[in-house]
Amino acid sequence: MSDTVDDVLETVAAVAPDVRGGLPGRRLTEAGVENPSGESVTAADVHADELFFEALGAIDGVAEFASEEREAVVDTGDGAPGEGDVAVAIDPLDGSSNLASNNAMGTIVGIADESLPAAGESLVAAAYVLYGPITTMTVAREGTVTTSVIDGGEARAVEEDVSLPDDPVVYGFGGRVPEWPDAFREYAREVESELKLRYGGAMVGDVNQVLSYGGIFAYPALESAPNGKLRLQFEGAPIAKIIEAAGGASSDGEQSLLSVEPTDLHQRVPVHVGNEAYVERLEAALAD
Structure with missing residues (x-):
């Protein structure tokens, strides 16, 4: 293999x-x-x-x-x-x-x-x-x-041995702000006062910014897309594999994206990846 x-x-x-x-x-x-x-x-x-x-x-x-x-x-x-x-x-x-x-x-x-x-x-x-x-x-x-x-x-x-920097610098959040859940919107307000916005509209580019500088990328659940927009099989899980191997964390809002059991090839999922502290804060915010 x-x-x-x-x-x-x-x-x-x-x-x-x-x-x-x-x-x-x-x-x-x-x-x-x-x-x-x-x-x-x-x-x-x-x-x-x-x-x-x-x-x-x-x-x-x-x-x-x-x-x-x-x-x-x-x-x-x-x-x-x-x-x-x-x-x-x-x-x-x-x-x-x-x-x-x-x-x-x-x-x-x-x-x-x-x-x-x-x-x-x-x-x-x-x-x-x-x-x-x-x-x-x-x-x-x-x-x-x-x-x-x-x-x-x-x-x-x-x-080699790439890892997320210990001092996060950037964030990028997808979706229209009015469609964000209230809990995520509150979390975003905190993050935007701590990190610099870097969002280009392609997950690979935005995640690479996070991997290079530290921080968090998210495409959360939306009012119009409660299961998120990104696909678990083609985007969420592979990116989670990379970020977690680099010392970071991933989450669908409750658990690691690597732990999500797929039910459909094109299944969508909320995606949050980045430095562990920011992902843990996000999960806590969504759980309140």
């Missing part, structure tokens, strides 16, 4: 430049369809999904592939997750709505040793690629986090 995880991560790094290279020509092009979560899909989403599916689905040892852009899990091998093979869940292009404004985007990957949908506790590795001024990949594996620069389709480690 370890060799397969290596292959998956190396393949993600190899495909990332092609995903990035395909963005300019698809900047303002809609695909004319919606994904299973009811969101409009851009041509860049479709292109990224197709690239990753073709490359990851061809790896021996990858038994299942699931994407935010696909309705169901695709069987890609003869084996089964947990019997030496793995399942891969991916958000091919996180923050694709940022294409119009030329802001950061990313790719999020979870690698599980159980069939999908799988709880975060079954993730053997997780990663995100950030398409910023440079392309980087941050990987959580075996309890440690490594950040690499992707150059020429290969990942070169630039920081």
Whole structure:
């Protein structure tokens, strides 16, 4: 299984430049369809999904592939997750709505040793690629986090044993303020007096700010979306895996995102990740 995880991560790094290279020509092009979560899909989403599916689905040892852009899990091998093979869940292009404004985007990957949908506790590795001024990949594996620069389709480690700074600096909260629950709104007022706002509209970019400077990212439950907006399988659990491996914490408001049992492949969940003290304060605020 370890060799397969290596292959998956190396393949993600190899495909990332092609995903990035395909963005300019698809900047303002809609695909004319919606994904299973009811969101409009851009041509860049479709292109990224197709690239990753073709490359990851061809790896021996990858038994299942699931994407935010696909309705169901695709069987890609003869084996089964947990019997030496793995399942891969991916958000091919996180923050694709940022294409119009030329802001950061990313790719999020979870690698599980159980069939999908799988709880975060079954993730053997997780990663995100950030398409910023440079392309980087941050990987959580075996309890440690490594950040690499992707150059020429290969990942070169630039920081190992990554951990959240002890002195938090930034926060980023998604959703419209009028739709926040009262308890979260009160918590946000406290946080905004302590930390600097950094929010760009792509989870990968916002979480990377938290990982770099310390703090908290949240996309809470909303009045219009009581289960949150982000997907557990494709966004919440993989990001939680990375943040917790870096010494931070995650929560759906009551428990670690890694402990949430999935009931549906495209299940939504409130997401709160960052320095442990801020996540614990948030859980206490929501419990009052």
